[in-house]
Amino acid sequence: MTALWVILVVSFFSFMHFAVSVQKHHRDLYKKMTITNKEFRVLQSVAWVTLLYTLVPAIQHWGMGIGIMAWLMLITVSALAVTVLVNFAPESFAKLWRLLGVVRFIAPPAERPLRTK
Amino acid sequence: MKGPLRKTMTWLHTWSSILLGWLLFAIFLTGTLSYFRGEISHWMTPEQHTSYVTDDTIIKAYERLSEVAPNANSWSISLPTVRENTVGLSWQNEGENQRRRGPQETMNAATGESIDGRETRGGDFLYRFHFELYGMPRGFARAVVEIATMAMFIAILSGIVMHRKIFSDFFMMRTKNRSLGWADAHAVTAVLALPFHIMITFSGLLLLSSSLIFWTENTRGGGGERNQAPNAQQQMAENGPRGGQDAARAGADTSEVRARPNREAQGERSGEKRARGEGRQTARHQDRQDIATPPLRNMLTQAESLFAGDIGRVQVQNPLTADATFVFSPVNRDMLMVERGSNNSVTFSATGLEIERNQAKASGNNSFFSAAGGVLHTLHEARFADAITRWAFFLAGVMGTIMVGTGSVLWAVKRAKRQMGQFGYELVVITNIASIAGLCGAVAVYFWLNRLLPATLENRINWEINGFFVAWLLSLIHAIFYRNKGAWVVQLSIAGALFCLIPVLDTLTSSASLLHAIIHVDVLRLSFDVMCLLLGGIMLAAARYLQSKARRVASPKPATRKPTLEGAVK
Numbered sequence: 001m002t003a004l005w006v007i008l009v010v011s012f013f014s015f016m017h018f019a020v021s022v023q024k025h026h027r028d029l030y031k032k033m034t035i036t037n038k039e040f041r042v043l044q045s046v047a048w049v050t051l052l053y054t055l056v057p058a059i060q061h062w063g064m065g066i067g068i069m070a071w072l073m074l075i076t077v078s079a080l081a082v083t084v085l086v087n088f089a090p091e092s093f094a095k096l097w098r099l100l101g102v103v104r105f106i107a108p109p110a111e112r113p114l115r116t117k
Numbered sequence: 118m119k120g121p122l123r124k125t126m127t128w129l130h131t132w133s134s135i136l137l138g139w140l141l142f143a144i145f146l147t148g149t150l151s152y153f154r155g156e157i158s159h160w161m162t163p164e165q166h167t168s169y170v171t172d173d174t175i176i177k178a179y180e181r182l183s184e185v186a187p188n189a190n191s192w193s194i195s196l197p198t199v200r201e202n203t204v205g206l207s208w209q210n211e212g213e214n215q216r217r218r219g220p221q222e223t224m225n226a227a228t229g230e231s232i233d234g235r236e237t238r239g240g241d242f243l244y245r246f247h248f249e250l251y252g253m254p255r256g257f258a259r260a261v262v263e264i265a266t267m268a269m270f271i272a273i274l275s276g277i278v279m280h281r282k283i284f285s286d287f288f289m290m291r292t293k294n295r296s297l298g299w300a301d302a303h304a305v306t307a308v309l310a311l312p313f314h315i316m317i318t319f320s321g322l323l324l325l326s327s328s329l330i331f332w333t334e335n336t337r338g339g340g341g342e343r344n345q346a347p348n349a350q351q352q353m354a355e356n357g358p359r360g361g362q363d364a365a366r367a368g369a370d371t372s373e374v375r376a377r378p379n380r381e382a383q384g385e386r387s388g389e390k391r392a393r394g395e396g397r398q399t400a401r402h403q404d405r406q407d408i409a410t411p412p413l414r415n416m417l418t419q420a421e422s423l424f425a426g427d428i429g430r431v432q433v434q435n436p437l438t439a440d441a442t443f444v445f446s447p448v449n450r451d452m453l454m455v456e457r458g459s460n461n462s463v464t465f466s467a468t469g470l471e472i473e474r475n476q477a478k479a480s481g482n483n484s485f486f487s488a489a490g491g492v493l494h495t496l497h498e499a500r501f502a503d504a505i506t507r508w509a510f511f512l513a514g515v516m517g518t519i520m521v522g523t524g525s526v527l528w529a530v531k532r533a534k535r536q537m538g539q540f541g542y543e544l545v546v547i548t549n550i551a552s553i554a555g556l557c558g559a560v561a562v563y564f565w566l567n568r569l570l571p572a573t574l575e576n577r578i579n580w581e582i583n584g585f586f587v588a589w590l591l592s593l594i595h596a597i598f599y600r601n602k603g604a605w606v607v608q609l610s611i612a613g614a615l616f617c618l619i620p621v622l623d624t625l626t627s628s629a630s631l632l633h634a635i636i637h638v639d640v641l642r643l644s645f646d647v648m649c650l651l652l653g654g655i656m657l658a659a660a661r662y663l664q665s666k667a668r669r670v671a672s673p674k675p676a677t678r679k680p681t682l683e684g685a686v687k
Binding site: 001004005008062065066069070072073074076077079080083 | 305309310312313316492495496501502503505506508509510512513516
């Protein structure tokens with residue numbers, strides 16, 4: 001059971017990084033118009049590494065075949081959560097990002113995120 | 118090359134899905150609900166709600182069986198598990214047909230009384246509707262569902278080709294731009310849950326594939342065997358060896374091979390019994406009275422620690438005699454392919470000594486195709502799922518349902534300006550309302566009727582189901598007359614309100630209040646209520662969105678309106 005929570009939480013963390021690596025959401029968080037190549041690469045690699053890491057407990061829990069399928073369903077849920085958050089509650093997403101995002105050590109986000117109209 | 122291909126794909130996507138979109142919505146909705154089939158059935162039998170597991174449950178079951186079936190040959194107790202909170206008792210008397218299922222009853226796990234539940238088809242109705250519809254010849258209905266599934270598969274593939282930047286668009290829900298709302302909801306639910314859509318459609322396609330093979334003789338009845346086999350397989354999982362016997366009968370030639378070891382075992386057992394003869398029977402009657410209750414609780418804890426999990430089933434041979442044996446088998450959900458009739462089990466004697474241990478054998482003699490079939494079933498129905506994974510599958514299913522629904526709506530929205538008033542367009546609008554909002558309402562009505570109809574009403578099952586269809590028909594009639602006057606909002610609001618009020622209805626009309634369910638952690642019932650709140654919330658949100666949109670269209674505020682080209686032309 002704990003393995004499943006780990007998958008949900010870590011993949012949520014991972015999808016946050018995927019989301020920020022998208023130009024539009026990046027602009028919401030940082031007051032810059034474009035995302036630099038370095039930022040993009042760091043964000044993407046953090047996202048991929050953490051996402052693939054969550055595959056490990058899933059396969060340990062269920063075995064190869066079922067594990068991959070169940071993992072896909074679980075990460076779907078956290079992807080949905082990130083999508084909803086990013087679009088309907090950008091402020092709380094920004095707050096979470098300031099708390100959790102690893103990239104803040106490299107490029108701290110702007111204090112007040114822009115709201116795109 | 119790219120342009121024309123995408124155009125072709127768009128055309129294919131549009132027309133392959135609109136024709137069967139309404140049916141697909143019904144299939145998706147009822148199928149998604151079927152992930153909670155056990156929960157629904159439990160909720161719809163409120164008589165069971167006072168039941169909860171105690172340490173004495175197994176003793177109560179033993180006492181109850183000694184009362185009702187003292188002369189039986191064997192007893193079988195299915196203990197409460199995560200997916201069931203009552204005790205199922207069944208027994209077999211001497212000389213009864215071994216292949217038939219004996220008499221059975223449901224027992225309250227807390228009080229040890231027999232439960233006389235109301236007649237209802239519970240979640241099975243929705244589950245059956247999901248792939249056999251209702252009131253149609255089974256083969257025909259399955260073929261229709263299979264064709265719809267194929268259309269779905271085509272729609273998914275063409276959708277992927279159509280949608281150019283499928284992965285970079287992952288988080289592009291452009292809700293700020295209001296007019297794109299439907300398209301976004303469609304794309305987001307489609308892209309996010311794409312693995313689920315592909316898995317569920319592909320496995321569904323293969324599971325029903327025999328329904329379209331009408332040229333062989335043994336599929337007369339449209340893959341009836343296929344239909345029975347999963348059923349029997351499930352019974353097998355629930356009932357152990359005896360269910361396996363049914364499986365052997367129902368599954369006919371396909372499962373015959375796999376069922377053989379079990380049948381041999383059963384044959385041995387009954388042969389043994391016959392050999393021992395009638396003399397023992399009379400002896401048993403004599404010493405029946407002075408048999409002490411065996412140390413069932415010890416056996417249970419021992420078996421539980423042995424299998425590191427819950428025990429699902431206890432089989433008692435020669436009960437109430439000195440040579441009684443007690444076979445404990447665990448809830449068997451984590452193995453994909455187990456040879457039929459082979460179960461993990463441990464056998465105790467009447468004095469509580471361990472006699473024998475059985476390991477489930479991973480099946481070796483399955484053909485590739487039956488093995489693949491087993492995996493597909495397991496995946497399609499999420500058999501392996503625990504609470505979290507079940508919810509994950511359910512949410513993915515909800516997203517699929519939303520995708521199908523918004524897809525049908527999109528068809529109409531895109532054509533609204535050009536084709537308003539044309540027969541075909543109006544027909545689509547009406548059918549959209551009735552098949553999407555109407556079906557949601559009909560499901561809610563089905564749940565409500567279950568609680569509102571008197572428990573002892575004659576033909577109760579039929580009334581519940583008829584109520585479902587009457588509600589659906591009413592929504593269709595309503596949609597015909599009010600299609601452009603807010604039928605969407607009205608129907609979705611009603612359905613959403615009915616769903617959201619289900620917890621209230623639950624606590625008022627059940628034999629135990631919701632507080633009782635929370636105290637005794639009745640997960641089944643609480644999941645159902647949470648599920649209804651969630652679905653109701655989605656429907657109300659959709660209704661609110663539609664209403665605000667309608668209001669904007671009716672009286673656009675000048676401040677929020679940007680000067681556009683069209684505006685200037687007007």
